[in-house]
Amino acid sequence: MTGLVPDEVVAEAFEDQRGRLVAVASRMLGSRADAEDAVQEAWLRLARQDAAAIDNLAGWLTTVVGRVCIDMLRARKARPEASYEDRLPELVVTEDNDRAPEDDALLADSVGVALLVMLDALRPAERLALVLHDMFAVPFEDIGQIIGRSADASKMLASRARRKVQETHRPVDERRQRHAVVDAFLAAARTGDFEGLLRVLDPEVTWRAHTSRGLVVRVGSAKVADRAQHGIKAKLTVRRVLVNGEPGVAAWDTSGKPRGVMTYTVVGGRIVEILSVTDPERLAAVDGLGSLPAG
Known part of the structure; x- marks a missing residue:
């Protein structure tokens, strides 16, 4: 494509990606409202770009959303006085039939109280590496570009995060x-x-x-x-x-x-x-x- 892409074409392409972007941000931030804010920020940044110069829109948007989420997570840690007690995590209710939670794909894919506790123990870069790779199959090379690390370093971050999460797994x-x-x-x-x-x-x-x-x-x-x-x-x-x-x-x-x-x-x-x-x-x-x- 050459020249500026019409606004309606950009908007349509963005909407095609919105659901996936909100899912990524929700798993990073543990809040649907915060996720919507992160995705909206990505849209504002896209609106300031020449979309025709973006070769891979999905990858570009994932990068932007990932960096916005990292900034939001770091801001939370930098302002511990900010209260998140009134934040209600996304809840998934299922029947109690004695199955192990990890056997239920719906639960494994949700972000809830237990998963938030585990993810909150991770540093922002670890959290992003784990979420993007393990939940969305994003290659480590792409993750490295988001967090400013090499592919090998990103792989090590995800591995370290995975060990931390596994250590909290209860039998x-x-x-x-x-x-x-x-x-x-x-x-x-x-x-x-x-x-x-x-x-x-x-x-x-x-x-x-x-x-x-x-x-x-x-x-x-x-x-x-x-x-x-x-x-x-x-x-x-x-x-x-x-x-x-x-x-x-x-x-x-x-x-x-x-x-x-x-x-x-x-x-x-x-x-x-x-x-x-x-x-x-x-x-x-x-x-x-x-x-x-x-x-």
Whole structure:
């Protein structure tokens, strides 16, 4: 192509790539909103370029989005005072049928609480190398161009990141233990057993509840147990589910409409974090919840 490419042609070519770019950025940043911002920045940069001079538009856009994501990750670490507590990760709800999470392609491809914890332990360059290569099969030569390293150095970054992630992998027996802890919590909550709740809650447990009124945060086992011991007052159908591979529960009303989802993070035999969503708008965005039967 020679000369400037018509705006509508550039826009159409960009839209063809948008879905893939958002997926890359989501897995890098752990937030759909942040991913959309990164992709929008790529569009603004493309608009300032002579698109006809770009030989490989898909590669160029991947490079730009990757660099924008790295900048955003570095900015987060440089401003630790910035709060991300109200950021709700993308949630994928599936049936709890005792399968290992890694056996489920949907879970393996999602970005959720567990994966975000692992990825947050990585440096931005490690994170990008792992995500682009292992999730999107981007060659190390291309990754090297994005992060300003050689192909061999990029391969080493991905290998190091992979080892870090694998070190956090929890075996089947530990997953069963986590389920047992959550079951004990739910049983104590149903019966209003305050002492039973304290036994399975970490003293510094944090409960982040995304409600229609906004984010409500409770910290400390006493406060969490006090709220949980009241049990479920409404007429809801509650069943165990997996939320991004972690133990959780979902609730439906008598008409079969989803009313809530909750997931738990268990460390050392105690619950250290609870995440719940009852806000209807946020619930509507939870992947898989609407497709599960309420019974």
